[in-house]
Amino acid sequence: MIRNPVHLTLALLAVLGLVALPAASNLEAQGSKGTIKIATQSPLSGGQAALGEGIKLGAQLAVEKFKGNLEKMGYKVALVPYDDQAKPDVGVANAKNIIADKDILAVIGHLNSGVAIPSSEVYKEVSLVMISPANTNPVVTDRGYLNVNRVCGRDDVQGVVGSEFAHATMKAKSVYVIHDKTQYGQGVAEFFKTDAEKKGIKVLGFEGTEEKSNFDPIITPIKAKNPDVIYFGGIYDQAAPFFKQAREKGVRSKFLGPDGMDSSDLTKIAGKAVVGMDYTSAAGPASVLPKAKAFVEEFKKKFGKNPEPYAAEAYDAATVALKAVDAAVKGGKVSREDVATAVRKTKHSGITGDIEFDSKGDRKKALYFVLQVVSDDPAKWGDNKIVKQLTISPPEKK
Amino acid sequence: MDYPLLLGIFPQVLLDGIILGFMYALIALGYTMVYGVLEFINFAHSEIFIVGAFVGVEILLSLRSAGVLDTLPWPLVLLFVLVAGMAISGALAVTVERIAYRPLRTAPRLIPLISAIGVSFFLQDLIRLVESIWRNAFNLVYPTMDQLNYRFELTETIDVPVKSLVVIAAALAMLWVLHVIVNRTTIGTAIRAVAEDQAAASLMGIDVNRIISLTFLIGGAMGGAAGVLFGVQYGLINPYSGFIPGLKAFTAAVLGGIGNIPGAMLGGLVLGLLEAFAASYLSLLTAGAFGAEYKDIFAFSILILILIFRPKGLLGEVVRGRA
Numbered sequence: 001m002i003r004n005p006v007h008l009t010l011a012l013l014a015v016l017g018l019v020a021l022p023a024a025s026n027l028e029a030q031g032s033k034g035t036i037k038i039a040t041q042s043p044l045s046g047g048q049a050a051l052g053e054g055i056k057l058g059a060q061l062a063v064e065k066f067k068g069n070l071e072k073m074g075y076k077v078a079l080v081p082y083d084d085q086a087k088p089d090v091g092v093a094n095a096k097n098i099i100a101d102k103d104i105l106a107v108i109g110h111l112n113s114g115v116a117i118p119s120s121e122v123y124k125e126v127s128l129v130m131i132s133p134a135n136t137n138p139v140v141t142d143r144g145y146l147n148v149n150r151v152c153g154r155d156d157v158q159g160v161v162g163s164e165f166a167h168a169t170m171k172a173k174s175v176y177v178i179h180d181k182t183q184y185g186q187g188v189a190e191f192f193k194t195d196a197e198k199k200g201i202k203v204l205g206f207e208g209t210e211e212k213s214n215f216d217p218i219i220t221p222i223k224a225k226n227p228d229v230i231y232f233g234g235i236y237d238q239a240a241p242f243f244k245q246a247r248e249k250g251v252r253s254k255f256l257g258p259d260g261m262d263s264s265d266l267t268k269i270a271g272k273a274v275v276g277m278d279y280t281s282a283a284g285p286a287s288v289l290p291k292a293k294a295f296v297e298e299f300k301k302k303f304g305k306n307p308e309p310y311a312a313e314a315y316d317a318a319t320v321a322l323k324a325v326d327a328a329v330k331g332g333k334v335s336r337e338d339v340a341t342a343v344r345k346t347k348h349s350g351i352t353g354d355i356e357f358d359s360k361g362d363r364k365k366a367l368y369f370v371l372q373v374v375s376d377d378p379a380k381w382g383d384n385k386i387v388k389q390l391t392i393s394p395p396e397k398k
Numbered sequence: 399m400d401y402p403l404l405l406g407i408f409p410q411v412l413l414d415g416i417i418l419g420f421m422y423a424l425i426a427l428g429y430t431m432v433y434g435v436l437e438f439i440n441f442a443h444s445e446i447f448i449v450g451a452f453v454g455v456e457i458l459l460s461l462r463s464a465g466v467l468d469t470l471p472w473p474l475v476l477l478f479v480l481v482a483g484m485a486i487s488g489a490l491a492v493t494v495e496r497i498a499y500r501p502l503r504t505a506p507r508l509i510p511l512i513s514a515i516g517v518s519f520f521l522q523d524l525i526r527l528v529e530s531i532w533r534n535a536f537n538l539v540y541p542t543m544d545q546l547n548y549r550f551e552l553t554e555t556i557d558v559p560v561k562s563l564v565v566i567a568a569a570l571a572m573l574w575v576l577h578v579i580v581n582r583t584t585i586g587t588a589i590r591a592v593a594e595d596q597a598a599a600s601l602m603g604i605d606v607n608r609i610i611s612l613t614f615l616i617g618g619a620m621g622g623a624a625g626v627l628f629g630v631q632y633g634l635i636n637p638y639s640g641f642i643p644g645l646k647a648f649t650a651a652v653l654g655g656i657g658n659i660p661g662a663m664l665g666g667l668v669l670g671l672l673e674a675f676a677a678s679y680l681s682l683l684t685a686g687a688f689g690a691e692y693k694d695i696f697a698f699s700i701l702i703l704i705l706i707f708r709p710k711g712l713l714g715e716v717v718r719g720r721a
Contacts, residue, residue: 045526045530045536046536047536047537047636049536181691205681205686206686206689207681207689207690207691208689208690208691209689209690209691210691211690212634212636212639213628213632213633213634213635213639214418214631214632216414216417216418216674217411217414217415217673217674217675217676217677217678217690217693218677218678218690220407220410220411220414220555220678221403221407221678221679221681221682223407223410223555224403224406224407224555225403237537240634241632241633241634244633244634245632245633248547248549248559248633249549249557249559250549250551250557265537268539269537269539269634271539271542
């Protein structure tokens with residue numbers, strides 16, 4: 001049974017009564033009450049893997065750090081990562097596997113709203129709680145499901161933060177809006193556009209595209225119209241080549257985008273073209289959150305790289321999930337519904353600030369930022385300058 | 399309607415369309431040559447194309463990390479990268495033919511087609527696997543050579559980057575070389591003979607297998623060159639980047655008349671121009687009601703119209719004619 005020399009030594013010491021076995025080795029203790037699993041769902045492969053991997057690692061760190069309590073109670077705790085490939089069909093298929101595994105009591109995910117919304121319909125069938133670190137589309141929580149929560153902000157606020165910034169700080173008179181035709185990208189672009197028009201900014205174009213490599217024919221009319229600002233509602237793997245080709249073609253407009261821009265891969269792909277561009281974020285960069293310093297250090301030490309955006313949110317989301325499971329377990333037998341109810345009641349002072357959910361699952365006070373890219377070196381993504389920081393409550397349900 | 403704007407961007411859109419068109423034409427050659435000889439559609443060609451782009455990016459990245467990319471003269475670097483891309487894509491095409499198509503040559507027509515689709519998926523994920531282990535990356539960025547990005551500004555809205563001129567020049571040069579090989583050399587005569595009648599050609603002392611390998615080599619090399627040029631022009635590639643351009647190039651080959659080399663060129667250009675004009679003008683002409691996202695619908699609707707009236711393609715299908 002005991003093959004590992006370290007375990008052998010520990011066992012011998014224990015026999016000699018010299019040391020009490022640490023809690024961690026309770027894993028092999030008799031009378032285990034079963035396993036509790038926390039699942040993550042995020043793109044671990046493909047063009048958005050950088051962010052998706054960050055979500056997984058953030059959650060992993062939280063689970064390793066806070067599982068002790070549950071282990072003391074005799075449970076095994078495990079993190080099970082799923083790769084949703086940023087595709088709705090894959091997310092839903094994974095979700096079906098997840099609900100079939102009775103040990104899974106919470107899901108941390110997704111990255112993409114367009115994946116989270118259909119997947120959470122599956123979780124809802126069994127009241128499995130989902131805590132999202134990154135899904136900003138309003139629909140995610142506006143459906144009013146008990147099991148759906150998020151620790152980040154909302155696009156109807158984020159889009160307005162962007163248009164307000166374009167109006168007041170960038171002094172834009174005209175904008176051109178591009179989006180990626182996904183629920184997230186088009187959604188935030190529409191909120192941006194509507195509010196920009198209200199503020200008297202002229203919207204010279206509103207264009208959706210699924211193109212990934214050749215943006216020439218889209219850029220040509222933009223260049224001719226010469227808008228003050230180009231807003232890209234989408235994600236960095238598509239926006240970066242667009243910005244790069246636009247600059248190469250001599251477009252001089254300023255660039256602006258939502259939190260989909262928030263990855264070091266943006267500068268890795270677009271280089272100098274995006275230096276000085278601004279983007280809004282519904283999640284704070286770990287580098288500016290005072291309580292996240294220790295987290296950043298630990299993350300670097302363990303995984304050998306800087307946490308990507310949303311890693312801190314995933315860490316907080318997983319911590320809240322574990323806390324809720326803790327609370328639910330105290331009542332004896334754990335059901336998924338108990339955990340979902342417990343999450344809504346949980347108050348947690350996390351590294352991204354105080355977390356408390358309202359009746360829809362939105363965070364009562366969410367943070368919004370406007371950031372500026374400072375360097376074309378991807379390693380310096382964490383140094384991006386905060387231009388503006390806001391704390392805003394979710395809008396009242398219409 | 400803003401007529402000065404519509405007219406002002408016209409030359410730029412024309413240029414964009416021509417570049418895209420030549421890109422499609424180079425890829426389409428691979429489909430059309432193989433079809434001309436074997437009457438078989440090599441669906442793995444889109445991956446053979448993108449392998450060329452990956453060879454290019456790997457060489458350029460190694461040169462950059464060795465610190466010599468900016469000191470070497472850029473035409474030389476580009477030429478070397480093109481030749482390397484052509485060699486490896488060509489060799490890959492030959493290997494694929496040897497392993498996945500030759501054993502099936504006497505099988506019913508659909509069998510090698512299915513094999514080709516299988517090879518296409520296999521290669522996509524193989525590239526993904528290799529790149530994720532080797533570079534831990536999905537998207538690879540072509541290192542920019544500053545001279546290639548230099549732009550000649552003709553007017554306020556129109557400028558011509560050096561790299562676009564390079565793409566056009568390289569495409570024209572390769573099409574000319576191919577024309578010479580097929581029509582003026584003994585090898586070309588042998589290829590045409592095999593296309594016309596394999597049995598008779600072998601009776602005349604032509605090694606049919608060798609000629610078929612050669613056809614794949616040439617088609618693959620053209621694809622590899624197109625891959626390098628694609629990377630240089632658009633700057634970003636991933637293992638799945640080849641699929642859509644491959645599909646479009648296949649369409650271009652059919653449009654021009656599959657099996658017909660000048661047809662592939664013409665089809666590529668027509669498709670590239672249609673796409674560029676649709677993407678740039680649709681939203682301007684319809685006041686935003688139809689945006690650039692309708693470019694493929696528009697381009698393919700026109701294609702269907704053309705094929706209704708000319709079912710054998712613009713220049714006619716040359717089966718059993720020239721390769």
